Amino acid sequence: xxxxxxxxxxxxxxxxxxxxxxxxxxxxxxxxxxxxxxxxxxxxxxxxxxxxxxxxxxxxxxxxxxxxxxxxxxxxxxxxxxxxxxxxxxxxxxxxxxxxxxxxxxxxxxxxxxxxxxxxxxxxxxxxxxxxxxxxxxxxxxxxxxxxxxxxxxxxxxxxxxxxxxxxxxxxxxxxxxxxxxxxxxxxxxxxxxxxxxxxxxxxxxxxxxxxxxxxxxxxxxxxxxxxxxxxxxxxxxxxxxxxxxxxxxxxxxxxxxxxxxxxxxxxxxxxxxxxxxxxxxxxxxxxxxxxxxxxxxxxxxxxxxxxxxxxxxxxxxxxxxxxxxxxxxxxxxxxxxxxxxxxxxxxxxxxxxx
Amino acid sequence: xxxxxxxxxxxxxxxxxxxxxxxxxxxxxxxxxxxxxxxxxxxxxxxxxxxxxxxxxxxxxxxxxxxxxxxxxxxxxxxxxxxxxxxxxxxxxxxxxxxxxxxxxxxxxxxxxxxxxxxxxxxxxxxxxxxxxxxxxxxxxxxxxxxxxxxxxxxxxxxxxxxxxxxxxxxxxxxxxxxxxxxxxxxxxxxxxxxxxxxxxxxxxxxxxxxxxxxxxxxxxxxxxxxxxxxxxxxxxxxxxxxxxxxxxxxxxxxxxxxxxxxxxxxxxxxxxxxxxxxxxxxxxxxxxxxxxxxxxxxxxxxxxxxxxxxxxxxxxxxxxxxxxxxxxxxxxxxxxxxxxxxxxxxxxxxxxxxxxxxxxxxxxxxxxxx
Numbered sequence: 102x103x104x105x106x107x108x109x110x111x112x113x114x115x116x117x118x119x120x121x122x123x124x125x126x127x128x129x130x131x132x133x134x135x136x137x138x139x140x141x142x143x144x145x146x147x148x149x150x151x152x153x154x155x156x157x158x159x160x161x162x163x164x165x166x167x168x169x170x171x172x173x174x175x176x177x178x179x180x181x182x183x184x185x186x187x188x189x190x191x192x193x194x195x196x197x198x199x200x201x202x203x204x205x206x207x208x209x210x211x212x213x214x215x216x217x218x219x220x221x222x223x224x225x226x227x228x229x230x231x232x233x234x235x236x237x238x239x240x241x242x243x244x245x246x247x248x249x250x251x252x253x254x255x256x257x258x259x260x261x262x263x264x265x266x267x268x269x270x271x272x273x274x275x276x277x278x279x280x281x282x283x284x285x286x287x288x289x290x291x292x293x294x295x296x297x298x299x300x301x302x303x304x305x306x307x308x309x310x311x312x313x314x315x316x317x318x319x320x321x322x323x324x325x326x327x328x329x330x331x332x333x334x335x336x337x338x339x340x341x342x343x344x345x346x347x348x349x350x351x352x353x354x355x356x357x358x359x360x361x362x363x364x365x366x367x368x369x370x371x372x373x374x375x376x377x378x379x380x381x382x383x384x385x386x387x388x389x390x391x392x393x394x395x396x397x398x399x400x401x402x403x404x405x406x407x408x409x410x411x412x413x414x415x416x417x418x419x420x421x422x423x424x425x426x427x428x429x430x431x432x433x434x435x436x437x438x439x440x441x442x443x444x445x446x447x448x449x450x451x452x453x454x455x456x
Numbered sequence: 457x458x459x460x461x462x463x464x465x466x467x468x469x470x471x472x473x474x475x476x477x478x479x480x481x482x483x484x485x486x487x488x489x490x491x492x493x494x495x496x497x498x499x500x501x502x503x504x505x506x507x508x509x510x511x512x513x514x515x516x517x518x519x520x521x522x523x524x525x526x527x528x529x530x531x532x533x534x535x536x537x538x539x540x541x542x543x544x545x546x547x548x549x550x551x552x553x554x555x556x557x558x559x560x561x562x563x564x565x566x567x568x569x570x571x572x573x574x575x576x577x578x579x580x581x582x583x584x585x586x587x588x589x590x591x592x593x594x595x596x597x598x599x600x601x602x603x604x605x606x607x608x609x610x611x612x613x614x615x616x617x618x619x620x621x622x623x624x625x626x627x628x629x630x631x632x633x634x635x636x637x638x639x640x641x642x643x644x645x646x647x648x649x650x651x652x653x654x655x656x657x658x659x660x661x662x663x664x665x666x667x668x669x670x671x672x673x674x675x676x677x678x679x680x681x682x683x684x685x686x687x688x689x690x691x692x693x694x695x696x697x698x699x700x701x702x703x704x705x706x707x708x709x710x711x712x713x714x715x716x717x718x719x720x721x722x723x724x725x726x727x728x729x730x731x732x733x734x735x736x737x738x739x740x741x742x743x744x745x746x747x748x749x750x751x752x753x754x755x756x757x758x759x760x761x762x763x764x765x766x767x768x769x770x771x772x773x774x775x776x777x778x779x780x781x782x783x784x785x786x787x788x789x790x791x792x793x794x795x796x797x798x799x800x801x802x803x804x805x806x807x808x809x810x811x812x813x814x815x816x817x818x819x820x821x822x823x824x825x826x827x
Contacts, residue, residue: 147585243466247488247808330579331651334809424651425579425808428488 105209123431124201128363132405133163135362135413142417173351178241181348185239189232190349190356196228197360200367205280207380207401218279218360219267222371223260226326229364230256233345240348248344251334251428257437259325259332265443266319269450270375273298273308279371283379290383295376304456311449316376318443321414323368325431327361330420334428363415369412374403380405463491466808470499474577474812481811488807493800494799497793500826508786511540513753514613516786521607524792524824526569529562529598530766532611537692537772538762539613540615543756550743551615552694557628557736559596559764560729564635565594565673566767567722574719574816575646578655585644591636593631600624614749625737632730639726647723656719657710660802660814664713670798674769674791675725676818679705679718686765698735700728702780715817722819754781768792768819788827792820 106116137152144151152159177186196346201223203210215221215290230253237249273294286293295312297305324333346357373379380401388396425433466483469475474609478499484492492639508516520531525756533555540547570586602610610617645700646652662672667680677684683702687695703724705717755777765774769791778784802814 143581147582148589151583214747243464247466333579422645423580424575424646424649424655426651427655429805429807430654 104214110246115202120212121202123210124206125198127206128198128201129282129359131366131410133167135365135410136163136166136358138410139412140363140416142414143421146418149286158177169354170352170355175353176350178348180241182239182241185235186348187353188241190346190353190360191232191234192235193229194356194360194363196225196232197363197367199225203279204367204370205283205374205380206405207286207398208280209398210402211280214280215278217277218281219271219277219371219375222279222367223264223267227260229360236349237345240345242330242348243346244246244343245345248347250346252328254428255328255332255334255431256326258432259322259439260440262322262443263326264437265440266315266322266446267371267375269315269443269447270294271430271453272447273454276363279374279379283374283381286378287381289385290378293376293378293381293383304453307453307456308450311446311453312376314442315446315450316372318439318446319372319375322439323372324416324419325435327364327368327416329365329416331423331425332431333425334431338424365413365416366409369409369416370405372412373408377408378404379408390433459488460650468811474573474816476515476573476815476820478501479815479820479822479825481799481815483808483811485808488809490803490806490808490811493803493811495796495799497796497822497825500822502826502827505786505788506681508783510782512781513755513783514583516783517608517612518609521609522823523788523790523827524566524766524768524771525606525822527562527566527767528606528608528822529558529610530566530764530771532608533559533693534762534764534766534771534773535825536611536613537764538760538775539755540756541762542760542775542777543613543750543753544667545614545647545748547614547740547748548743548745549694551745551748553736553740554620554745555611556617556693556695556698557733557740558601560732561597561628563729563767564726565591567726568594570816570819571642571646571719571722574715574813574819575652577816578652578814580649580652585732586638586645587642590635593634597624597627597631600627612749613753615747616745619745620740625740628737630731632734635730636727639723642723647720653709653716654815655809656715656813658714659710659806659810660715660817662713662718662798662802663710666798667713670801671794672769672798674708674766674795675721676718676769676795676798678703679721679817680706680713686763690763692762692764695732698732700731703728714812718817718819730815752781758784763789766791768821768824769795788824790824790827792822792824793827796820796825 106119107113110116140151140162141158152162155161155165177183200222203215203218207212223280233252237245271277276283283298290296292299295316297308297312316342346354349357382400382404386397386400388394388400459578464485466485467480468483471481471791475481480496480499482494482496483490492603504519507519517532517535520535521528523531533753541760564573568591572584576584598608599605601624602608602618610794620713662676664680667677668682673684688702703721705712705721707717708720709716757779759774759776761772761774763770770789771791772789774787775783776785798800799818803811806814
């Protein structure tokens, strides 16, 4: 993407700027959509209608909320650590947004074609932890602090099973680049990693059950990483009011909100790339059929967002169905179940891929 | 190396999403572990008992509505049967049957809120709204009968404020048919949800002897295994004419007397209430519901204690009369107030998240705690 724009414009700074702005626009638009979707999903699950007044079925509601939030007074309590308090939302948002730099939305739309894409995503996501801890500590509020402590413990713990599953996929595909992983699973849906990857043979069929186990593990741990129910204890509103962002108001609070939804898409996208072919279409491309090559990247973008939003929808579905776990039970799930299973899965996939 | 650590005091409430009103809990924490809980009450104190001393007997009824505002019918019921005991009047059969039906409908409505908020505190938002949807149907029945949806002022000394609507019996039967399956739905969605069981089973275990020594009553006591129910122990109104069971906690998910048992006892009680309503609804005799209402309430000197089984436990009224038109003293034994006392005992050694689950399972209404 950058190279293409650089050749077109001939100015590195402008090209880089455009490359950065496009994913940001996509994510902000997606966040608006996702917040609306969450309200509608929850409403319809609960025998309600949700927002109905602003636009068709309330689709303008999030925009109205954003305008309201921008107009709100930016309240900063007296006893907060002002510098950290103001940096924290920016840091959280940056960490989440930077992850999108390496995620391929389509074969032509990648912020940065880094070779170590998945490694970069996992590393940069860790910035979020620092931001959360800053927010919790600087708020000078016991609820915030408890929320931040819980959140950090949770995210750091659940990074391990995520990383183990990612490692097994890296072992299988032999690349760290998310774009290459997506390219490998090309053409039809039986080439997706969840169904054993692109090569036919004994290994493919042996792999399928372990792929499904890996998928379940990474899906559960990504739920925990983005603080969604049943792992939403950092912001458990019935216990800790709002967790680490209790003291925030106005647009700073809005940044945490947008970050949450952006994170949901990021992890869903990673899961889609690792197991469900990323931006690849499940049944070939329309553009190939009618011979219009430029249509293919757009189709790919559609498929990537479709897969991502499907997983986001499942996250919402779970949120509005399940109660939440307790902090010690959460750690039990991670350390006693997910990590051992992920390790065994890693070893088995390693052996199979040697076959 | 031993690090010196300090305990942290956390004020939970009075403005907190899940203290069920304006309860303030002073938690002494070691990390997230609870060392001590001190409930602070009184934010909703409205001097009910003092007010009652300057009111005429029938003027007190609207005040009783506002104590346990989730079970106004039950509060009315307790008050009027106590005053009737003092006056020594007999109310018509029709009144008795309608009162029982209303009290049982109210019990279901109240338990629906209790179960819903208990789930909500643990993070299950959807069951809460499902249960409120069902409660809405009961409130419509009440609204049809007396025009009010929350504070009814329906039962009067010696009678009722309104007779039931001609459609009431049919609609109540429809409600029973509708509601039976939704209890199953609730069990599928929440009661036997593995995460819910993890959160509530073996948490906040209330041993029977502790429960009795604190004077805990209602579902919280029955959850610990004692089949104590005022409707059975000290039958009032026409309760001895109906067949119903008294569900007790059996420790299906964990230990007897844990949060899950207290929760599940309420689910089972809703079914028993349906049974009572089913039996009563067809037996309502004809008659006038206001024929026995005394023109002027001026009881003889004396004192009386009357009690009913409210959704939260034994609701008792102790009334002293000095022969005037207003009582000399009205003392209320509120089940929420008594049950709340056991909270400190239950929470020790648990985590912050458990306080919420335990508080939800004890099911208090601050309007009654503070009065």
